[in-house]
Amino acid sequence: MSVHTVTKEQFKSFVSALIASDRRVVGVQAKGDRFAFDDLKSAQDLRLDYDVTILPPKKYVLPQQENLLTFQVNGQSQSVCHQQKTVLIGVHPYDMAAINQMDMLFSQGEYDVHYMNRRKQITVIACDVARPSPNVFASSMNTATIDHGYDMLVTNIGSSYVVEVATDKGKELLSLMNGARDASQNDLGARKAVWDKNEGWLNQHKLDCKPSFLPKLLEKSYQHPVWEEKARLCYSCGSCNQVCPTCYCFDVQDEVNWDLKTGCRYRAWDGCLLQNFATVAGDHNFRKKRADRFRHRLYRKGKYVPAKIDGQIACVGCGRCITACTAKIANPVEVYNELMKRTEIG
Amino acid sequence: MTKPRVAIFDFACCEGCQLQIVNLEEDILKLIDVVDVVEWREAMSEQSHEYDIAIIEGSITREEDEHRLEIIRSRAKILIALGACAVIGGVNKMKNNFDFNEVRQCVYGKDGQMQHLNTERTKAVDEVVQVDFKIPGCPINGAEFAQIIRSLLVGKKPFVPDYPVCVECKAKETICRYEYNQICLGPITRAGCGAPCPSAGWRCFGCRGMAENPNVDAAQEVMTLYGLTVDDLKQKMVLFNSK
Numbered sequence: 131m132s133v134h135t136v137t138k139e140q141f142k143s144f145v146s147a148l149i150a151s152d153r154r155v156v157g158v159q160a161k162g163d164r165f166a167f168d169d170l171k172s173a174q175d176l177r178l179d180y181d182v183t184i185l186p187p188k189k190y191v192l193p194q195q196e197n198l199l200t201f202q203v204n205g206q207s208q209s210v211c212h213q214q215k216t217v218l219i220g221v222h223p224y225d226m227a228a229i230n231q232m233d234m235l236f237s238q239g240e241y242d243v244h245y246m247n248r249r250k251q252i253t254v255i256a257c258d259v260a261r262p263s264p265n266v267f268a269s270s271m272n273t274a275t276i277d278h279g280y281d282m283l284v285t286n287i288g289s290s291y292v293v294e295v296a297t298d299k300g301k302e303l304l305s306l307m308n309g310a311r312d313a314s315q316n317d318l319g320a321r322k323a324v325w326d327k328n329e330g331w332l333n334q335h336k337l338d339c340k341p342s343f344l345p346k347l348l349e350k351s352y353q354h355p356v357w358e359e360k361a362r363l364c365y366s367c368g369s370c371n372q373v374c375p376t377c378y379c380f381d382v383q384d385e386v387n388w389d390l391k392t393g394c395r396y397r398a399w400d401g402c403l404l405q406n407f408a409t410v411a412g413d414h415n416f417r418k419k420r421a422d423r424f425r426h427r428l429y430r431k432g433k434y435v436p437a438k439i440d441g442q443i444a445c446v447g448c449g450r451c452i453t454a455c456t457a458k459i460a461n462p463v464e465v466y467n468e469l470m471k472r473t474e475i476g
Numbered sequence: 477m478t479k480p481r482v483a484i485f486d487f488a489c490c491e492g493c494q495l496q497i498v499n500l501e502e503d504i505l506k507l508i509d510v511v512d513v514v515e516w517r518e519a520m521s522e523q524s525h526e527y528d529i530a531i532i533e534g535s536i537t538r539e540e541d542e543h544r545l546e547i548i549r550s551r552a553k554i555l556i557a558l559g560a561c562a563v564i565g566g567v568n569k570m571k572n573n574f575d576f577n578e579v580r581q582c583v584y585g586k587d588g589q590m591q592h593l594n595t596e597r598t599k600a601v602d603e604v605v606q607v608d609f610k611i612p613g614c615p616i617n618g619a620e621f622a623q624i625i626r627s628l629l630v631g632k633k634p635f636v637p638d639y640p641v642c643v644e645c646k647a648k649e650t651i652c653r654y655e656y657n658q659i660c661l662g663p664i665t666r667a668g669c670g671a672p673c674p675s676a677g678w679r680c681f682g683c684r685g686m687a688e689n690p691n692v693d694a695a696q697e698v699m700t701l702y703g704l705t706v707d708d709l710k711q712k713m714v715l716f717n718s719k
């Protein structure tokens with residue numbers, strides 16, 4: 131739509147104006163010596179220089195726990211829908227890519243009203259990565275930069291920010307940004323330089339193949355020894371699922387109120403690594419072995435989900451699972467590279 | 477509909493879990509609206525031999541307590557173990573790691589030889605009688621207790637997580653203790669508490685007992701990744717997870 135340049139002071143005033151508006155404003159902030167998305171009380175607290183957040187911004191489109199409906203025991207039910215305009219500031223390209231994937235997944239087949247409702251109320255201000263986190267490998271996954279999904283994209287070019295407005299929602303916010311001027315050729319050149327750099331250096335773990343090759347690689351890898359070798363140390367703790375921007379499984383539970391006549395149904399994050407994730411009626415668990423569950427996650431990322439979303443690989447290289455796994459076995463690059471080494475592709 | 481009669485009994489414990497029930501405040505009024513509490517030493521003086529649901533707090537450390545428990549079991553339709561002491565033996569099981577004479581001497585000094593201080597190996601409630609439902613934690617989480625009771629009252633299987641604490645810890649976006657090379661029992665401990673300890677900067681002490689099928693073998697090897705040893709881990713497990 132349009133590309134502008136603002137000084138850092140002007141951008142800060144813009145954030146203050148957003149906070150003063152009737153919207154919920156969420157931005158990346160320091161949490162101890164790490165970073166997290168949280169409600170922004172002051173523009174001062176926004177940290178666009180962050181490396182990675184502990185949890186992805188997924189928690190705003192698919193919260194850890196959310197009520198779906200209220201019901202009467204043996205009676206009617208009523209859908210609960212969330213209504214609040216929210217602005218998310220500081221979404222990195224790899225996380226944007228993950229939200230783009232979820233948008234596809236939740237709107238195809240059985241349209242998920244709860245997800246889509248929240249999503250529609252969110253305006254995303256993405257920002258390019260300022261420095262690599264210890265485990266990021268977005269460069270390997272082609273997600274170090276991104277060209278769609280956001281409403282606004284902010285790139286730090288040193289002295290100022292280049293702000294791209296991509297949608298009507300983004301344009302609506304632009305009216306709060308005083309002092310924005312059209313970006314010059316120089317500014318655009320500086321932004322391109324940031325992109326070029328990020329496409330190379332956000333790569334702490336290097337995938338030995340193109341991501342688009344993964345579905346084919348996995349076709350031949352079901353019986354590979356690596357699953358057992360790695361899963362031996364797996365706690366089935368699900369941390370790798372919980373922190374993943376593309377994991378979208380949830381569990382549904384009902385709770386009754388004290389009147390014992392009414393109640394509510396909620397959903398909460400689930401994870402395919404958990405012991406009883408695949409346990410169905412009659413207590414039959416069709417992925418009983420740790421290695422089966424361990425393998426399942428990497429098949430989801432590299433083969434099963436891509437089949438649903440035009441071949442996009444459902445690992446965006448954020449590296450969070452690598453950090454979160456206490457047993458240090460969850461690194462997708464290590465596993466995929468191991469498969470590359472020891473699998474014959476006909 | 478007649479209200480189910482509930483009796484609450486305590487054995488070897490600090491009664492902290494009962495206190496969590498008392499602390500339910502508004503919810504406690506709603507609770508006594510839907511059940512008929514017929515015996516509860518901590519909150520009332522009445523006693524009764526007729527009840528549908530027996531809630532047992534504390535662990536079993538004496539022969540006469542085993543008999544008392546067996547009688548309660550025979551009278552109750554549903555028996556619930558309440559809190560770490562009842563569900564897994566809890567802190568009381570630390571005793572099982574030592575010679576009992578030494579333990580008595582150490583705790584009571586010269587009085588240690590008195591007959592009524594004679595106790596046996598600590599047992600969890602399910603080591604003595606059949607337990608229908610377990611509400612873990614030291615102390616229990618009041619909201620979880622309320623949720624479980626309501627589920628039982630409408631005949632629905634209560635939801636108690638069988639997965640590790642890490643799930644809830646991650647959902648809270650807490651920085652993991654292992655990122656600072658510190659031990660945490662979260663990966664092998666049953667969730668349901670909402671991970672308050674790691675969120676407050678502590679480790680998980682394991683008060684809810686083991687998660688289903690914990691990978692204890694892995695834990696031994698994983699410790700070395702953090703410059704820790706199996707003994708470091710075992711030491712931390714003594715508090716709530718002694719045999």
Ligand code: SF4
Nearest residue numbers: 374445446448449451
């Ligand atoms: S699999 Fe790991 S690296 Fe890939 S998107 Fe999920 S958390 Fe990030």
Ligand code: SF4
Nearest residue numbers: 364365367368370455
């Ligand atoms: S985080 Fe690691 S240990 Fe936990 S379930 Fe995932 S792979 Fe297993």
Ligand code: SF4
Nearest residue numbers: 489492559560561614
């Ligand atoms: S479980 Fe903890 S709080 Fe509850 S009775 Fe035992 S020691 Fe006290």
Ligand code: SF4
Nearest residue numbers: 642645652653660662
């Ligand atoms: S701090 Fe403990 S409970 Fe939390 S994720 Fe780490 S190991 Fe699990």
Ligand code: SF4
Nearest residue numbers: 669673680681682683
């Ligand atoms: S975090 Fe661990 S020690 Fe703390 S309440 Fe939960 S299970 Fe108990």
